[in-house]
Amino acid sequence: MFIQVIQGKAADPARLRRCMDRWNEELQPGAVGYLGTTSGLCDDGTFIALARFESEEAARRNSARPEQGAWWRETEQCFDGPVTFMDCAEVTQWMGGGSDRAGFVQVMEGHTRDAGRMREILAQSGDRVHEVRPEILGGTLATYGDDGFVETVYFTSEAEAREHEKIEIPDDLRSLFEEENALMGDVAYFDLHQPSLSSPQK
Numbered sequence: 001m002f003i004q005v006i007q008g009k010a011a012d013p014a015r016l017r018r019c020m021d022r023w024n025e026e027l028q029p030g031a032v033g034y035l036g037t038t039s040g041l042c043d044d045g046t047f048i049a050l051a052r053f054e055s056e057e058a059a060r061r062n063s064a065r066p067e068q069g070a071w072w073r074e075t076e077q078c079f080d081g082p083v084t085f086m087d088c089a090e091v092t093q094w095m096g097g098g099s100d101r102a103g104f105v106q107v108m109e110g111h112t113r114d115a116g117r118m119r120e121i122l123a124q125s126g127d128r129v130h131e132v133r134p135e136i137l138g139g140t141l142a143t144y145g146d147d148g149f150v151e152t153v154y155f156t157s158e159a160e161a162r163e164h165e166k167i168e169i170p171d172d173l174r175s176l177f178e179e180e181n182a183l184m185g186d187v188a189y190f191d192l193h194q195p196s197l198s199s200p201q202k
Contacts, residue, residue: 007049016047030067035053104192115149117179125173
């Protein structure tokens with residue numbers, strides 16, 4: 001899997017949402033290898049979209065389509081200032097990956113000194129996490145550049161996520177969480193209170 005993360009300050013959220021809806025309706029059917037998108041607006045006006053493709057090649061093919069270029073020229077006008085793109089060629093899905101059933105999504109961005117160990121921790125803790133945090137539906141860990149990462153966690157609802165944050169975690173699982181937190185360093189958190197979740201039309 002390949003994930004492209006698009007991020008910027010929304011100047012016109014309503015128009016931006018219309019552009020995203022139009023992509024799903026008009027451009028998505030021709031996007032070969034497209035797997036889905038998670039997107040949303042944060043409280044500070046930051047818009048984030050994580051577009052998933054089968055491969056980097058599939059994402060490049062989509063970007064090269066003339067209709068994609070025309071769509072983006074219109075869409076980028078909805079932003080205030082520059083838009084950043086993070087191309088993540090290494091993606092790990094845990095607990096089945098993302099879920100279109102999520103009512104709340106949290107995106108974490110940062111830099112890590114050991115992405116491989118982060119992946120190992122997610123693999124080790126997956127089943128146990130579901131036992132103690134049933135509101136977590138799954139997630140992805142995507143890396144880019146030398147040490148950048150974007151981890152996305154999908155929850156049934158924000159209320160359940162906040163409530164379960166308070167529960168006591170078993171010692172063995174807590175030690176894994178603490179190790180992961182240490183590997184993540186300084187993290188920027190982006191909460192998508194009303195995520196838009198789309199998958200290819202069948």
